[in-house]
Amino acid sequence: MSYAKNWLKDFWNTFIHELKDIFSDAGVLIIFFVAGFGYPLIYNLVYKNGVLNDTPVAIVDNSDCGMSHQFIRELDATREVAVAANCINMEEAKKLMQERKVKGIVYIPSDFEEKAARLETAKLSVYTDMGSFIYYKNLLTAANAVMLTNMTKMQVARYCAKGMTLQEAKQLAQPITFESINPYNETSSYSIFLISAILLVIIQQSMFYGMSLLTGTRREQFKGVGMLSKDMSGYGVGRVVLGRGAAYWLVYLGISIYIAFIVPAIFGLPQRGNFWDIFILLLFFLTASVTFCLAWSSLITKRETVFVLLLFISPIALFLTGFSWPTSAFPTVWKIVSYAFPSTFGAQAFINLNTAGGDLETVHFQMFMLTMQSICYYFLACLAMYVETIYMQKKASFLRKRERLARKVGFSIEENRRIIGGDEAATDYKKQVE
16 A cells, blocks of 8 residues: 555656646747647648649740640640740740749650650650649649540550551550549648648657657756656656656647647538547547657757757658558558657548548557557656666766765865866756766
């Protein structure tokens, strides 16, 4: 009974201590609340018009032939693209793009028709303004659609020239007729395509950066993440990890509900899933994210390291969710790396539930993987905290012995630090000794 009482007391003290540290650090509050509440709004506002029609493009047609003219007409007829200018050369087209009058350029080389007539590969080039991925998507989608249509027509014409009937030629050129239908994003909206994945990544990444910022601060102050308040009776690693994790879990429960339910409702994103199914997913995802952050943030030694990681890790975590490329097509090494991030399985499950309207049975694999991540990262966080606690205790013990030995010979290391580096250096040394 005494052990259970001690355990609960230490857990509670750690929990309260961590909450106080969170709410006393302005940088952490900015990342948790300003970024946590602001980023989902910013991304949705940027991609509010998820469907863009008639993206203006410039054409540089050096071939000036019947085939290129037909390609341009069909490109202009697509929903995604509108031909805004026919330019003499690339310099004129580049100038229009620099002036923001067009969002892309289609370049048709002079040998375009000649190569096609000789049954060689005829090439054309597409350049887009990457100020928005929507421009890139529209121009590439339209160009591919027209190119595939023309390829089929050319094959039919060649087969007919060899003596086949039109019906035979069509069957040979396209033996299986197909129609592409996306039931969960019929308009190919970029916001639905992107935001559904990025919402869960925001939860994980903002939590990681805030927790890492706090860890870096403690390290700079020579406080280990396992050495918290001095009135703790047990310093048990498990209770410290759970106490710290519970503080972040509680803070992010509200942020996660806001991101997963309120933000999609504000911007009219699909919400086809059952509320309680998505809520249960959030509980699993939050647990995995907290343990993930506890384990990996233990490697942070400097407060400013967080801002380097911000630029490096976030795009990787987003693309590893598989929202833009099927995970089955990932190289083996990247598939293995993707298993390290809770966002990989959290985003996949969220898309299946919220966008596609599935139930918990459809995401059982993702839920299982989130559970396994929670267990593995919990033990890794405990191991990291245990090793650091032992290291800091031994280091402090060594420094105390060295200080006592120095005083015996009439020398004060702390005073020497003050003379060389000032009061701040002396204070830092004293913290290490204590």
